[in-house]
Amino acid sequence: MMIRSWLRWPRLLAVMLVALALVLLVVLAALISSYSNHREQLLQRAFSSAQSQAFDAARTISRSFTEVMTIASTVSIDLTSGDLPYQDITERLFEEVDKHPDIDGLAITFQPYVYDPAERLYQEYIYKTPQGTFDTLIGASYDYSQPPTDAPDSPQTAWYHGPLANGAMWNEPFFATGAQKVLIEFGIPFYQEVDGEREAAGVVTIDYSVADMRDLVAGLDLGATGYGFVISPSGTILAHPVQDVVATQSIFDYAEAVDNDALAEAAQRALNGEQFHVEMTDTLTGEASWLFFEPVPMTDWALGVVLNQSEYAPDSSQTLREQTTILLVVAALVLIAISLLVRLHRGRKQALWAVSLAFSLIGIVLIVMVWYLANLWSRPGNVIQITSQTALDSYLTNYEERSQLTNGARPLRIPTGVFVQAVQFPDPMSVTVNGYIWQRYPVDSDVQRGFMLPQRIGEEATLDEVYREVEDDQELVIWYIGVTLRQSYNPTRYPFDSRDVTIRLMPLALADNIVLTPDLESYALVTPGLLPGLDPEVGVNNWQMENSAFSYAEVTYNSTLGLAQRADYTQFPELRFTIESQRYVVGPFIAYLLPGVVAAMMLFAFLVNEHDPGEKAELSEALNYAAALFFVIAVAHTALRDGIAAVGLTYLEHLYILLYITIIAIGLNTYVLVKQPKAWIVQYQSNLIVKLLFWPMMIGALLVSTLVVFVYG
Template identity: 30%
Template sequence: MKKLTIALMVIAVLLFACGIYNYYRYHSSIDAFSEQTLAEARARMQDSAENIDRQISDLQKQAAGLAEEFARDFELKASSTTRFQEILASSPVLLGAGLLKRSELASADSRRRSPGYVAKGEKASLNLADLLQLCVYSAGVTSDGDEDEVVVFDLSRQQLQNYLYSLHVCKQGYAFIIASNGEFICHPSESLMRAGKTIYDHANEEKVASLADLGKAAASGQSGKFDLLADVSGNPMWGLLLPMKTTGWSLVKIILKEPVLQPTVEQQKQRYAAVTLIVVSISMLLLLAGLALSKDTNTRWWAASVLLSAGLCVGIAVLWQLNLSNVRYSHRGEVPVADEGVLEQYLDNLSYRMILDGHDVPKRIKTGVFLQSVDFQSAVSLKITGYVWQKFRTDLPMEVEEGVIFPDAQEVEMEKAYERTIGNMRTVGWHFSLLLRESFDYQTYPFDLESVWLRMWPVEFDKNIVLVPDFDSYVLMTPEFLPGIEASLLLPGWKLLQSNFSYLAASYNTNFGIARYAGIEDFPELHFNLIIRRNFMDPFISSILPLIVVLILLFIMQMTCSREENLKDLFGFSAGAILAGVAALFFVVIFAHIDLRKGLEVAKIMYMDFYYFVIYLLFMLVSVNSVLFCWPREFSLIHYRDNLIPKLLYWPFVLSVLFVTTAFYFSP
């Protein structure tokens, strides 16, 4: 016995050491990846800040040079409009420029009325909230000598934000620029700029107190990484701050920690193996500790049983938590597209393949989606309402029919909601209400991570047409910020995690009767996905807690097995009473099991089924144990110390089976 104990202890220590080593490697790889991500983000910010600084510095030099020329040579003012138009055409961030009287600087209205002011687009559409006066330089006096004239350059806050996007500084988060007083120079949210709010106002409204600290650091010209925490949502974030020399502004980038720190599949496997080894080793050590607690045999064995069960119970909870912390979802073959770079690379590969197959380059239709409500009608059908829109160039011939088909919809209600033309772009939007039937993977219920998807085809799906996401119509495309989802959308029993566009190559075994059908093999279909996770508490109370109660009741029945007269009289033990109790519980459990599977409409064996299988097995074991215990013939395993062995093994057996099942089902 002593040699066996030493051997078990050596094995447990070795398993524990292996688990700790694997967990250290896992954490080291996560830390290294996060540092690499932050270093890349800092480098991208540095390049972007220098680029913007250079742009603004050049504009200020141009404005100063023009003002000096105009002040020196009055006749040059006559050609100022042409000069300003050339400058506007070459700058991605300028909104307007002009030679104005000093009194005309007061507002956008005075700029609209001034003949010396030149704007990108129509002067009548000048938006004061979008206008940011960059610089003003004196250019002498008017021809009548009554008033000073100035050269003014105005930035567009929105174009500046778009310029940040074009520099790819917004990958893995979002970026904005603030002044030293906390004013937003540009921000993905137009409402913040329109309202003229500062970062301190925003921090107070959004209850992100640490954003105010970021503003104070910007005011003092600091740079670096700041840990931020959203007080309401609890989402941890990093705030990267970088001062810009020319303007005194600061470039800020917000990065959610969770997507960066989310392990890859290989890292998940490494973490899972480490945790499993640690749980098994600790459970073994707890078993040995229980055996060493007392010299009394009964006390030692009960202590060992209780401690082993506790270790396994904690292990199951840890594996549950590991599964709940995983927010990665991907369908096999699916290609997520969250930015223009990934989209263009994907479409370039598609165009090359289509040309090789004898087709033309696919026509593109920009398409956007906004979901207002999602409601599960059953486990496999749901109702979705929202808007879908498409954009068409008015300066190109209309070669395709407008509209969207939802091939997965059983019922479709769709009507045109609006049609607008701005410049050379026509936008058509429809409101839809769909009843969809989709297949979900409930094998890990109640810890399942699901994707609600909206599959879209162009109306002329037989032609060489591909729908592309309209990224320009969304403030942010970071999946964790739920682009295209109504802020007040509620899905009872589920937590909204991410939303994104993706492509899934589809192949069909028919050409739908159309000889020149272009999409018969591996043609991309646009999907809009909403990633959701089930709230664990609801099914825990409705499904798992009743089973725990049944397990406890069965254990109590098991504990009543005794041949001692005083205990037998006290508990009223008999094989018949045990069988009657088991029969009553059996019907409760079997109906609950049938109801669960019927409600989820699953065809495969799922994780929760094993809880019921264990209970069915216990029904038989407890029943057989009670009958054999009352049998006239003696059975050493059954009758030893008044049925001690079955009582000791009850919880270790149940929890061992559930631990192995949990480890198998939740293994990455």
């Protein structure tokens, strides 16, 4: 049957729907284009910035090693020109190490019989001992004149024959028995005139510690969590945040082990002098990353720079809004298409019900999609997680420089570790934590041992020292803790809320210049998703532990606490160990959402039930029905609020508020049916208008609520 009272101009309505669809198509195209272009621009800008960082880092390393190469080159030139007589080389070697104490060794090695016709081999080598002093080695300790071969028992003389054959070059890393450390060595030949011809007279070599190279690479400015590594011409890793792979593993062996041909190709092209990059999932951090390879000028090495893409990602809130807006326009287009398909403009009853159902289903899909997108982009981006020594050094550099200016010295770093064995939420605003905390102090430091937990509440707490020992030059102290900590908690998005268990750590000796640092070496893996520092048996009812990590927060105090050394600045990096957890939604859905949905269906069933207009008994029946449903809804609502101790209004409560309003609306509708049966809103087709609008209005209201809470609020 045609609803002629509503749709007097069906063709006009059809034209309007088509015109609206065309407008929305244009809007959708513009939104998608803007979204894509904006992200492309941000990605290009981020990529250029990251590439620039890698380029600058390679030049920084090159400058540092150019200074090392210059020392050896100058000695070589002076030997070749005769400005440095052979009898004065001992004095010259000591002069160089006095002027450049950072080098680990300097040697002059002669060709057979060149230094003294009566002595076949001769070398003078000054090197740094494990104690940091310099010692000398005069004379050849083995026959370095024998060239290396491919045999397993080949003499280790490539350091000498390589420069003679190829000119100035960096050699592969080796373990120096005298210095007891892994070194890399630069060699350059020097010459003499024999019968008017220039012949090689020997090699000048200069040593640089792999540990010093690692410190140099760790000091590069590569963002909060970026890190670098250096590879030799053979692919041997010369510097890397993971010390175990340095000088023991090749980038090519690693690429083969993980079946990553692109990584091997990128490394080889960089060693050939090209700039190259690949996108990969970093095995060290578990994050999507860019890996830039840059040739290091003046050397045959290549620098690899790994940068976390999330540091350069667009703002998550803006991305969520843009994606949701596109979804809304798509949903509107789908609804218009369905309306045209069922010929809504003709006003048939079946078409009206079809559009009502379509609107409701599309609304439900949109709500679920917003839940998904909000969870995808929910994590805040202002917390810097410390997952590597590189990230730690990068973060603390600025504070340490400020501290040096203020106190005349850099702060003492105290490595601190946390291992949580049990977590319990006694109430929404606190957490009880049991586990271990340990710290490492320099043996010769008189700093007071211990830490403070500024969130600690209550009188009952366990804080017992359970172990103490001296390891080399460090003192290890372990405490067992069982404390209740005050926590912040915002249940606004319940049941899609998250809860962080944060342990704030401060040094016990406030007056000392101390900064607590994560003891990263005590963890096998520090990838947040693998839950470092958390016992695998930890389980909290209704909560899923998602990740754990150390982080720093710049805590601002509005007081110096009466300490003179804090008078110049009041911001301090406070070490925090945070466990991020997400609520399981199945329980709250069954306990609180399901009763609400059932109540809504019962209200709709009451609404579609045929009522007798003008019959007063209908009003009494409606009131009784509404009162019974109100009681059920109120009980569930009260249980929800008691369970989470919410102060404001939570997301799931919007359903209950909507149900209260719906109960009142149905009561008013019944009243109009009884008292004003000729009213237009109830007269047509036995209250059809209200029946058609029930689900679209309810789902639409929930959709608006969802958008406000998760997206546009």
